[in-house]
Amino acid sequence: VMNMRKARDYASPEGEVHVFEMGEGGPAAELHVLVQPGLAPARQGAGAVHHVAFRAPDQETLHQWTARLAEFRLPSSGEVERYYFRSLYFREPNGILFEIATDGPGFTADEPLETL
Secondary structure, eight states, X not given: OOOOEXXXXXXXXXXXXEEEEOTTOSGGGEEEEEOOTTOOXXXXXXXXXXXXXXXXXXXXXXXXXXXXXXXXXXXXXXXXXXXXXXXXXXXXXXXXXXXXXEEEXXXXXXXXXXXX
């Protein structure tokens, strides 16, 4: 669904790690997933992952993600107006919340850059 490419695997003291690339790849476009099959499901609170956010450069790209989730019949929040940006939320199979958020309009929507 997320169009990630598996780049490599490596061992860590905690377990095997799978590395996936997004977009053009590189360190800023990688997702490292530590495999620990014996863990209990996470509980919300201190030390837990609330959500993982991904970038959509503009609203058109966000619309494309909305259509893609519908194509795969994945439940989602639909596009949510957050004033400074728009978001789309859905859960991956293990229950982690994924967010896809636009860059704009940004924090300058209500305040000049000089005073931020």
